[in-house]
Amino acid sequence: MPYVLGIDIGSTNTAAAVARRHGTTWTRPEAVPLHVGSTLVPSVLCLSEDGSLHVGEPETDDGSRTTRDFVHRIGDDVPLLLGGEACTPQTLTAELAAWVVDRVHALEGGPAEAIVLSHPAGWRPYRREVLHRALSGFGLRHVTLLPRTVTVAESHAARGFAGSTAVVYALGGNSFEAALVRRTPRGTYETFGTPQGLDSIGGADFDEALAGYARTTLARELATTARRGTQAALRGLRAECDRVKRVLTVDLTADVVLTLPSGPARIPVTRAQFEQMIRPTVQATVDLLLRAVQSANLTPAQLDGVLLAGGSTRVPLVTELISAALPVPVEVEPDSQLTAATGAAMAACQVVSPRPRPPAPVRDPAPVSGAGRASVPAPRRPHHDTTVPGDPPPRPPVRVLPLELPKPSRLVLARSRGREG
Known part of the structure; x- marks a missing residue:
């Protein structure tokens, strides 16, 4: 069955989700079992003695042949050492992404029609470009890169969030980011304002x-x-x-x-x-969340909600402090570790089957200006424009999702993938 793939490579774990074509529509994204008994695989690469790379935590290692937390280093000119060999962070990230693609290919019996990979919201074009080049080196030439905050919003929208303007709070294992998102005329999401983040909090x-x-x-x-x-x-x-x-x-x-x-x-x-014990750390993330809202000169009344992602967002204190700072609905999905990946799969559906643009509203004839020429309205912003907007659209009703505890993983899988070259 034709399918699309969404991938989220976090600082601690990697997740993937697929949505399958069903006639003219797409099924709800489903998480891919990347581990035995788990949908998450540690974002860790281990170099074996025979020169192959294994994904996941090794049983025994002195540390010199294992690398982790390399995604946030993409764009850094200083390479990482793996088994005495210099490796760029983007190459390691592309290696892990290729492993996920190969695994899903084997499970689904064929290639994906589209692949969307999430990345930190604060990335500038240079980081996206170097990752694109690294992915191309592994044969992944048509991967769409989207900010993680956008894929988080897409996942919440698929579960019923109907808001137009929200702030995303994504707490990973070793990183945190917050950014504003808003709906575009096509019904997708884009980031705006100034994203906030820390690679040392999680x-x-x-x-x-x-x-x-x-x-x-x-x-x-x-x-x-x-x-x-x-x-x-x-x-x-x-x-x-x-x-x-x-x-x-x-x-x-x-x-x-x-x-x-x-x-x-x-x-x-x-x-x-x-x-x-954790209150100072959580408060620091909430302060960054407020800074993201203030970067666009918005007030809490102009937000439709706070959208959460990341396993530790299930801690009740997180919701408590966010609600105290921003009195708007706070939404968290049943398995918040998969939110970004499922949202990436939703975005991949739109790559293959874009939503039709709604018809333009009928306007009164434009006034004539200059030498008999009608004034031309300013063009719409592109999908991922990061400029500060004017007033957001009116707020629709918002639904808060229930909080559930996912089943813990039982085993750790280390599956090898032959090294290129």
């Missing part, structure tokens, strides 16, 4: 806050435990804290559990304690 900070609390609580016990056993226990601490973070999105208490040589240790944590 959901991983929440995990580390919990891990620091656990280490402090067990400091005396860890000091008297055999060094080898302590190191083995602490290696799994971050993953355990990520689990506890997810539990605390729906429960008021949870236990951080570590297996020490002396036996299992449990550190009780309440949601109130956890929120106190």
Whole structure:
């Protein structure tokens, strides 16, 4: 069945979604299983001894043959070292994108009719150009690049968001970005104003806050435990804290559990304690969200909502602080880690089957000016113009989506892909 593909390569995880052609329409995008038991694959590349690249976290590695968090480095002239070999960030990103395309090709039995890949909203043309060139080097010559904030808005619109002007809040594992979006005359979305972002803030900070609390609580016990056993226990601490973070999105208490040589240790944590740990970090992201709104000289009353994306946006404190700063509806999807990818698939549908432009309204005859010539209205802005607009269109009603906890992944897949050249 013909299909289109949307890809979101985040700082921590990569997701993909497909929409299939059904007659003259497209089905709702579905997430692609990139892992065994999971729709997410770590945005990690590992160079094996035979020279092939594997996607996903390696079982054992000294760090010199593994690279991660390379997407935000695209455009940087300083290459990354992988197994002693210099690699540009855009080449590594294109390698991961090609792996996703190959995997989906195998699952679907053929190539996609269109591919849309999301990127940070603050990218300028140079970064998009170098990534385009890198993708072409892997045979991906017709990939459409769209700001992540646009694909997030497309996903929310497909689920019922009917607003015209919104601000997107995207919190990744190791990055944050916020930007204003608005509907175009074709019904798609574009960014405007000045996007705000930080590559040093993300959901991983929440995990580390919990891990620091656990280490402090067990400091005396860890000091008297055999060094080898302590190191083995602490290696799994971050993953355990990520689990506890997810539990605390729906429960008021949870236990951080570590297996020490002396036996299992449990550190009780309440949601109130956890929120106190992460409040400064969340507040910093909300301050950037407000700055994005102010960059276009808008007031909260001119927004139809705040659209969330990223796994850690399920933390209740995020919605609480956003709602306090911007008294407008806040929308989060059931699995917010897939929002950008599903929105990219929706945008890919429009690449193949563009929405018809609505008919132009009937206007009174234009007044004659100059030497008998009618005045000509200014042309419409292109789809991704980033200039500051005038007053937004009237606000339609907005629907808030329910918050659900997705099933956690169980296994980690490392599938190899032969290196080019």
